[in-house]
Amino acid sequence: MLEITNLHATIADKPILNGVSLHVPAGEVHAIMGPNGSGKSTLAYVLAGRPGYEVSEGGVSFEDRDLLAMEPHERAAAGLFLGFQYPVEIPGISYLQFLRESLNSQRRSRGEAELSAGDFIKLAREQAGLLGMDAEMLKRPVNVGFSGGEKKRAEMVQMGIMSPRFTVLDETDSGLDIDALKSVGAGINRIMRAPDKGVLLITHYQRLLDYVEPDRVHVLQAGRIERSGGPELARELEREGYAEAVA
Amino acid sequence: MTAPFPTHKQEEWRYADLDSLRPVWEQFAEPVTVTVGAGESLEEVWLPAADDVQLRRVQLALGEGATARIFALNSAPVYGRIELEVSLAEAAEFELFAANIGTGLSTNEIVTNVKHIGVGGRSRQTVRSVLNGKAVGSYLGKVEVARGAQQTDAEQSVKAMLLDRGATANAKPELEIFADDVKCAHGATVGELDAMQLFYAESRGLDPASARALLLQGFVMGLWDGASDAEPICAAARDALRRVVV
Numbered sequence: 030m031l032e033i034t035n036l037h038a039t040i041a042d043k044p045i046l047n048g049v050s051l052h053v054p055a056g057e058v059h060a061i062m063g064p065n066g067s068g069k070s071t072l073a074y075v076l077a078g079r080p081g082y083e084v085s086e087g088g089v090s091f092e093d094r095d096l097l098a099m100e101p102h103e104r105a106a107a108g109l110f111l112g113f114q115y116p117v118e119i120p121g122i123s124y125l126q127f128l129r130e131s132l133n134s135q136r137r138s139r140g141e142a143e144l145s146a147g148d149f150i151k152l153a154r155e156q157a158g159l160l161g162m163d164a165e166m167l168k169r170p171v172n173v174g175f176s177g178g179e180k181k182r183a184e185m186v187q188m189g190i191m192s193p194r195f196t197v198l199d200e201t202d203s204g205l206d207i208d209a210l211k212s213v214g215a216g217i218n219r220i221m222r223a224p225d226k227g228v229l230l231i232t233h234y235q236r237l238l239d240y241v242e243p244d245r246v247h248v249l250q251a252g253r254i255e256r257s258g259g260p261e262l263a264r265e266l267e268r269e270g271y272a273e274a275v276a
Numbered sequence: 277m278t279a280p281f282p283t284h285k286q287e288e289w290r291y292a293d294l295d296s297l298r299p300v301w302e303q304f305a306e307p308v309t310v311t312v313g314a315g316e317s318l319e320e321v322w323l324p325a326a327d328d329v330q331l332r333r334v335q336l337a338l339g340e341g342a343t344a345r346i347f348a349l350n351s352a353p354v355y356g357r358i359e360l361e362v363s364l365a366e367a368a369e370f371e372l373f374a375a376n377i378g379t380g381l382s383t384n385e386i387v388t389n390v391k392h393i394g395v396g397g398r399s400r401q402t403v404r405s406v407l408n409g410k411a412v413g414s415y416l417g418k419v420e421v422a423r424g425a426q427q428t429d430a431e432q433s434v435k436a437m438l439l440d441r442g443a444t445a446n447a448k449p450e451l452e453i454f455a456d457d458v459k460c461a462h463g464a465t466v467g468e469l470d471a472m473q474l475f476y477a478e479s480r481g482l483d484p485a486s487a488r489a490l491l492l493q494g495f496v497m498g499l500w501d502g503a504s505d506a507e508p509i510c511a512a513a514r515d516a517l518r519r520v521v522v
Contacts (some may be wrong), residue, residue, distance in 0.1 A: 032431075034375060077475075077479050078479070079475050080471065080475060081471075081516070100483075100484075100485075101475060101478040101479050102478045102479075102481050102482055102483045102484070104479075105478075105479060105481035106481055107481055109442075109450075111365050111479050113476065113479075116476075117475070117476035119473055119476070119491065120494055120495075120497075120498030120501065121493065121494035121495065121496065121498030121501065122491075122494040122497065123495060123497070126479070127490070129481050130482060130486065130490060131480035131481040132476070132481065134482050134483060134486060135481035138481075156521075170494070170498065170501060171494075173501075177441030187480065191480070191481070198521055216479070235522050237353045240522070263521075
């Protein structure tokens with residue numbers, strides 16, 4: 030479903046990714062773990078198309094399409110979702126307006142009918158409810174005044190509303206207390222565990238993987254996948270640290 | 277008696293469109309005086325009218341512990357000017373949230389003179405401008421802190437977005453402080469939309485043009501988040517933005 034081949038990327042001419050290759054088949058959840066500065070967030074941003082992140086070599090195909098040739102909004106319409114490590118605040122625009130315009134923009138470009146205001150509010154309330162978020166918060170400006178945990182939960186509500194084909198979650202677990210972690214984990218399973226969907230879960234820690242069992246675990250170090258394995262690899266990393274595990 | 281007609285040599289009229297003002301000067305010349313008594317509070321929303329030239333001159337006197345919040349949209353087709361002189365007694369609070377939205381050859385300006393007279397007063401002025409074509413948008417804000425007005429906390433935040441090379445933004449915060457234990461902050465930027473906000477919106481599926489229009493709306497609408505009834509001014513701002521963002 031997502032095939033990353035020998036991906037090299039630079040930021041301001043500084044190489045960050047040095048040949049990442051990775052295949053996530055439909056129906057699977059893959060975790061990427063790695064120390065700070067290993068390139069995890071860069072990989073997430075390159076997949077979503079953040080300006081300034083230059084791909085110097087290699088490629089990414091998403092459902093047999095050239096992902097890197099698409100603009101960020103086209104990637105979203107094609108079914109790719111990025112859960113941000115640091116969700117962005119947009120004062121003056123309510124979450125409801127932001128998400129409705131975004132979703133309808135995606136639907137237009139896929140040739141689907143737009144959702145009416147009523148239908149959209151119903152969908153948004155339902156998804157907020159499933160993730161244990163007070164739906165009233167969706168009337169507030171995007172992420173403004175939200176705590177770190179609330180922002181992460183709101184990212185998952187967005188994912189529920191967009192219902193993407195593939196999601197990249199960049200440290201969605203950071204800033205979450207244990208109850209929030211459980212409900213976010215359950216949300217990921219509910220929204221994304223399907224035979225035609227895929228997940229790339231970027232994390233520092235094992236703890237989210239207790240709730241979202243990965244099919245494969247990859248260790249990213251110095252911009253390359255240094256080791257891959259089953260779910261037991263995450264537990265080994267937790268126990269022994271990165272330096273030991275990839276030595 | 278009518279006040280003498282201003283000239284560009286007067287600092288507070290430096291960027292004014294005096295030619296457009298002259299024919300209507302008589303009807304506007306005297307400022308309106310508003311007094312907010314001790315401990316009382318005032319909230320006002322100033323919407324633009326349909327006239328080509330619009331001038332609002334207000335003198336606002338805040339008594340001890342009084343609070344005033346003004347939400348204003350300045351968006352005249354030719355020349356709009358909001359002129360506000362505020363005096364704050366002890367522990368009074370004044371907040372202004374105002375926008376200039378202009379297109380074509382219009383000039384819109386917000387000119388304030390905030391006088392902290394008593395101890396512990398607080399003023400916050402937030403001004404946003406969105407300008408296109410050859411429009412001019414200005415903020416001239418003077419804050420005076422009198423000798424005895426210790427623990428004054430005054431803040432001015434001025435930001436402008438220029439959508440066209442021909443548009444002009446003037447931002448001139450000015451401080452005159454005669455007390456030694458005060459906090460006066462000011463910041464002014466003229467710039468572009470935030471790259472991270474744009475990417476965030478695009479990553480959710482908005483095409484670049486729609487993302488820009490939405491963020492410009494947010495840039496202005498964020499001003500009214502605190503209004504008790506924001507809808508009329510939001511609607512007026514959306515109308516004004518539709519004329520500016522084409």
